[in-house]
Amino acid sequence: MVASVGAMTAEVRSEIMTDPQLPGWAVPPPEGFTADDLDHLADLPAHTELIDGSLVFVSPQQxxxxxxxxxxxxxxxxxxxxxxxxxxxxxxxxxxxxxxxxxxxxxxxxxxxxxxxxxxxxxxxxxxxxxxxxxxxxxxxxxxxxxxxxxxxxxxxxxxxxxxxxxxxxxxxxxxxxxxxxxxxxxxxxxxxxxxxxxxxxxxxxxx
The missing domain is CATH 3.90.1570.10 (tt1808, chain A)
Incomplete structure (x- = not known):
């Protein structure tokens, strides 16, 4: 069961990564993003943060x-x-x-x-x-x-x-x-x- 779930996850991830309508940051790499990546990811929303390798998006400011x-x-x-x-x-x-x-x-x-x-x-x-x-x-x-x-x-x-x-x-x-x-x-x-x-x-x- 674990193997099939892993295979399905990999398959879905592969399909998403090849979708030309999605930005490159929509699916993170297996090891997560790096600090340098933030300067090179196209169309990244303004004020995006990187915490523990994950992108964090900002809500409208109060x-x-x-x-x-x-x-x-x-x-x-x-x-x-x-x-x-x-x-x-x-x-x-x-x-x-x-x-x-x-x-x-x-x-x-x-x-x-x-x-x-x-x-x-x-x-x-x-x-x-x-x-x-x-x-x-x-x-x-x-x-x-x-x-x-x-x-x-x-x-x-x-x-x-x-x-x-x-x-x-x-x-x-x-x-x-x-x-x-x-x-x-x-x-x-x-x-x-x-x-x-x-x-x-x-x-x-x-x-x-």
Missing amino acids: DFHSVIVDLLVTGIRRSLPKAFRVRRQMSVVLGPRQRPEPDVVVLRAEALTGPDVTAYQADDVVLAVEVVSPDSETRDRERKPQLYAAAGIRHFWRIEQNGGRATVYVYELDPATKAYALTGIHHDKLQLSVPFEIDVDLTEIERL
């Missing part, structure tokens, strides 16, 4: 998500040291089968090698930020932080919606355990000195 990302990027850029840069929705290569797209990243300025860059390397990222969405709660709360920590990204923020307001959970990497430790929960104001000075009025979201 208003809260868009506004809080704008608020954070503006606030970070206002006080960011010259040695760093902030970007929104750019993918980060964490490993051969991992290329997520944080909502916000802060990276070393020397990582910007030109306008055609499509992804950054984990070693260049100082901070990764995820805004939790209804369709990606498990990834944003569990899997992505695990991957960021394993790749050595020292700082991670998770943002949750709370009645239209933003709650920011701030984490720092524990070098002994290679896992994130919660260092603060911020509601109305995000005021930090690590990894850089930042002071953002989170209540501004109501006026944007």
Whole structure:
């Protein structure tokens, strides 16, 4: 029975792969996709992520998500040291089968090698930020932080919606355990000195 199921699966997969109407990414290779594949797959939907070798497609963005990302990027850029840069929705290569797209990243300025860059390397990222969405709660709360920590990204923020307001959970990497430790929960104001000075009025979201 197992052999016949396997044979049927292979046959169906072969038929799908030869269907000229389907894009090349419709059926993954047996070993899964790689981080490099994302730059070469034709007609791949915008903001597609690679998690554990599988393509992850993004649902339509909610208003809260868009506004809080704008608020954070503006606030970070206002006080960011010259040695760093902030970007929104750019993918980060964490490993051969991992290329997520944080909502916000802060990276070393020397990582910007030109306008055609499509992804950054984990070693260049100082901070990764995820805004939790209804369709990606498990990834944003569990899997992505695990991957960021394993790749050595020292700082991670998770943002949750709370009645239209933003709650920011701030984490720092524990070098002994290679896992994130919660260092603060911020509601109305995000005021930090690590990894850089930042002071953002989170209540501004109501006026944007």
